[in-house]
Amino acid sequence: MSDRVSTRQRRLLLEILRETGSHLSAKELFRQAVQRDPRISLASVYRNLHLFEELGLVDGKRLDRNCCYYEVKRSRQHYDLVCNCCGRVTEFESPLIEKLVGEVQERTAFEVTKAVLYLEGYCKQCEGQSKKP
Amino acid sequence: MSDRVSTRQRRLLLEILRETGSHLSAKELFRQAVQRDPRISLASVYRNLHLFEELGLVDGKRLDRNCCYYEVKRSRQHYDLVCNCCGRVTEFESPLIEKLVGEVQERTAFEVTKAVLYLEGYCKQCEGQSKKP
DNA sequence: TATTAGAATAAGAATAGTTCTCATTCTCAA
DNA sequence: TTGAGAATGAGAACTATTCTTATTCTAATA
Numbered sequence: 001m002s003d004r005v006s007t008r009q010r011r012l013l014l015e016i017l018r019e020t021g022s023h024l025s026a027k028e029l030f031r032q033a034v035q036r037d038p039r040i041s042l043a044s045v046y047r048n049l050h051l052f053e054e055l056g057l058v059d060g061k062r063l064d065r066n067c068c069y070y071e072v073k074r075s076r077q078h079y080d081l082v083c084n085c086c087g088r089v090t091e092f093e094s095p096l097i098e099k100l101v102g103e104v105q106e107r108t109a110f111e112v113t114k115a116v117l118y119l120e121g122y123c124k125q126c127e128g129q130s131k132k133p
Numbered sequence: 134m135s136d137r138v139s140t141r142q143r144r145l146l147l148e149i150l151r152e153t154g155s156h157l158s159a160k161e162l163f164r165q166a167v168q169r170d171p172r173i174s175l176a177s178v179y180r181n182l183h184l185f186e187e188l189g190l191v192d193g194k195r196l197d198r199n200c201c202y203y204e205v206k207r208s209r210q211h212y213d214l215v216c217n218c219c220g221r222v223t224e225f226e227s228p229l230i231e232k233l234v235g236e237v238q239e240r241t242a243f244e245v246t247k248a249v250l251y252l253e254g255y256c257k258q259c260e261g262q263s264k265k266p
Numbered sequence: 267t268a269t270t271a272g273a274a275t276a277a278g279a280a281t282a283g284t285t286c287t288c289a290t291t292c293t294c295a296a
Numbered sequence: 297t298t299g300a301g302a303a304t305g306a307g308a309a310c311t312a313t314t315c316t317t318a319t320t321c322t323a324a325t326a
Binding site for chain 3: 297298299300301302303304305306307308309310311312313314315316317318319320321322323324325326
Binding site: 062065068081083084090092094096097099100101103104107108109110111112113114115116117118119120121122123124127 | 195198214216217223225227229230232233234236237240241242243244245246247248249250251252253254255256257260
C-alpha cells in the first residue's frame with residue numbers, strides 16, 4: 001500500500017469528502033462521485049475509504065445498524081449525538097473523553113488507538129416522542 | 134409485543150446468555166442454542182435479541198464491522214476495550230462516562246438514552262504489534 | 267380439560283452493505 | 297517511452313440481518 005494519494009478516483013473522493021464536511025455514507029459518496037466521473041466504481045469507493053482511514057485522513061463511524069459514515073478528520077476531535085427519532089446528527093466536544101482515554105491507558109496498560117463514542121437519544125425537537133416517528 | 138418472556142425459545146436464549154456472561158454474537162448464540170434445541174431457528178434468535186433489548190434485559194454492542202455482540206445487562210455499567218490484534222475484549226468502568234452524559238444533556242438539550250462507547254487499540258500482550266497479526 | 271384467538275415460530279427467501287476476484291488500465295520511476 | 301507493480305471497474309460473492317408466510321404454541325377462558 002503506498003502513501004501516495006495520486007489517482008483520479010482518490011482525488012475526486014477526497015475532494016467530495018472535503019467539500020461536504022459532514023457524514024457521508026459510502027453509497028452517498030459514490031452517488032456524488034458518479035455525477036462528476038461516471039466511470040468510478042463502488043469498489044473504489046470502499047477501497048479508498050479504507051485507505052484514507054489507514055492514512056488518518058478520514059474518520060469512519062458506524063452511527064446506525066446499516067452503514068458507516070465518513071468524514072475528513074478534523075483537528076478538533078468531536079463526538080456525535082444521533083437522534084432516534086429524526087436521525088439528525090449533532091456534534092459535541094468535551095475534554096472528558098481525552099481524560100477517559102488517559103485513565104484507561106494508565107489503569108489497564110491498553111494502548112488506545114481509537115475511541116468510538118456516540119450517544120443515542122432524542123433531540124430537542126423530537127423530545128417526548130416514543131421509539132419510532 | 135407482549136411483556137412476557139414465556140416461550141421455550143426465549144427461556145433457552147436467556148439461559149444461555151446468562152450462563153455465558155460475556156459477549157455473544159447472534160450466530161454463536163444460535164450455535165449454542167441449536168445444541169440444546171435443534172428446532173430453534175436463527176430468525177428467533179434475532180427476533181428475541183431485539184425483544185430482550187427493548188425490555189432492557191440485554192445489551193447489544195457493535196464492537197466490530199461485522200456484527201453485534203450481546204450480553205445480559207448488568208447492574209454496573211461497563212465499557213469495552215477491543216484489541217485490534219488478538220480481538221480480545223476487556224472491560225473497564227469509569228464514572229467519567231456518566232459525567233460526560235450529564236454534561237451533554239445540560240449543554241445541548243439532547244435526551245440521551247444510550248451511550249455507545251468502546252476503545253480500540255492494543256492489549257498488553259499485543260502491544261508493539263503493527264496493524265495486523 | 268377443551269377451545270381458541272392471537273402471538274411466536276421455523277424455514278428459507280430476500281435485502282443491503284461490504285468485500286472479493288480478476289482482467290484491464292493507470293501511474294510513475296527509470 | 298517503457299514496464300512493473302499498483303489501482304481500477306464490473307459484477308459476483310459474502311454475510312449479517314430482516315422479512316414472509318404457513319404452521320405451531322401459549323395461555324386465558326369456558
